[in-house]
Amino acid sequence: MNRFLIIAIDGGAATGKSSTSKRLAEKHNFLHVDTGSHYRSIAYHLIQANLDVNNVPGIAKFLQKLPVDTVISNGQASIILNNRPIPPADLRTPEVNSSVSRFASIPEVRTFLKSYQQSQEGIAKKNNFNGLIMEGRDIGTVIFPNADLIIFLDANPETRELRRKNEGISDSIAERDKLDLFRKTAPLACSPKAIKIDTSLLSLDQVISQISQLIENIGETRMT
Numbered sequence: 112m113n114r115f116l117i118i119a120i121d122g123g124a125a126t127g128k129s130s131t132s133k134r135l136a137e138k139h140n141f142l143h144v145d146t147g148s149h150y151r152s153i154a155y156h157l158i159q160a161n162l163d164v165n166n167v168p169g170i171a172k173f174l175q176k177l178p179v180d181t182v183i184s185n186g187q188a189s190i191i192l193n194n195r196p197i198p199p200a201d202l203r204t205p206e207v208n209s210s211v212s213r214f215a216s217i218p219e220v221r222t223f224l225k226s227y228q229q230s231q232e233g234i235a236k237k238n239n240f241n242g243l244i245m246e247g248r249d250i251g252t253v254i255f256p257n258a259d260l261i262i263f264l265d266a267n268p269e270t271r272e273l274r275r276k277n278e279g280i281s282d283s284i285a286e287r288d289k290l291d292l293f294r295k296t297a298p299l300a301c302s303p304k305a306i307k308i309d310t311s312l313l314s315l316d317q318v319i320s321q322i323s324q325l326i327e328n329i330g331e332t333r334m335t
Contacts, residue, residue, distance in 0.1 A: 116141070116242035116329060117232060118322075119250035122264035123299060124287045125271035125278075127310045127318060128246040131264065134319050136186050136244050139326060142235035143187045146247035146254070149224050150215040151202040152192050157214055158206060164213045171219040179227055181234055188231055208280060212287050216294035221249075228254050248291055251302035259329055262322055263305040270311045 118141065120132050129145055136143035156177065162169050180191040189196065201207070214220055228245065232255075235243040245254065251261035266274075271284050291299040301307060306325065310318055 113330070115236055115240075116260070116326065117255050117258040118242060118244040118326065119255050119258040119261045119302075119305075120244065120246040120264065121248055121251050121262070121299070121301065121305065122246075123248070123271070123291065124284055125274040126264040126266045127274075127315065128264055130315055131310075131318050131322065132244050132246040133187070134315065135322060135326070138319070138323060139242065139244075140186075140240055141242040141244040142183070142231065142238065142240040144228070144231050144243065144245040145187070146224070146228055146245060146250065148202060149190050149228065150220070151207055151211050152190050152197055153220055153224070154207050154211040154214045155197055155202060156192055158210065164210060164217070167217060167219060170214075170217060174219060174223045177223075181231070183234070183238060186240075188234060190227070203280060212290035212294075216290060216296065218296040221296050225254065248299040249297040251305050252300050253297045256302065256304075260322075260325055261302045261305040262325075263301040263307045264318075265307060265309050266311040267309075 118135070120128050122128050129147075132143055132145070135141065153174075157164075157170060157173065160173055162173060177192055178194055180194070181188050182191055182196065183189075228247075231245065232243050242259075247254070251258060251263070268284060275284060288299070308318060308321060313321075
């Protein structure tokens with residue numbers, strides 16, 4: 112591969128974004144960025160600061176003073192807020208699970224994270240990765256609408272609920288979808304440039320194989 116590539120992976124909860132993105136990042140030496148963890152980190156800090164989702168002025172003021180940085184470990188970029196990492200278990204508590212989509216719907220929160228997420232391209236290049244693979248809900252529509260490859264993962268409700276249960280997460284898929292689809296700012300949407308893959312009946316290896324072939328095809332196209 113002779114050119115830095117940006118791969119956007121969008122989709123709802125439990126469609127396979129994280130597992131797919133991590134494996135692809137390892138296979139192709141891409142920096143992996145999970146933007147869902149960004150919103151969970153914000154939610155965690157806002158909850159700790161006793162800021163209610165309806166207190167938008169207070170949230171905006173809090174974010175203005177919140178230091179943000181990135182740490183890379185095993186090919187994965189993690190957001191660092193307020194100069195300290197948050198234990199992964201603390202990002203998936205029932206309190207964070209139930210509030211993250213509501214905090215993520217606030218325009219000030221999305222604006223705060225947009226430039227940070229776009230800055231990950233430069234971080235990946237600086238650290239000599241072959242590309243950047245970023246997963247979320249608005250990567251191919253808002254963050255990197257001109258990505259080299261945009262994938263939208265989907266799965267039927269039954270499959271997604273089962274996956275969520277197996278992950279030990281109790282939040283409602285239907286409720287998350289409703290909040291993500293109908294928020295005014297950067298809703299979950301499938302880019303017209305996206306290749307849509309239904310993962311309901313596919314194994315993780317099959318999904319990886321399909322997308323890897325698309326990535327390799329891009330690489331071959333760039334070389335000709």
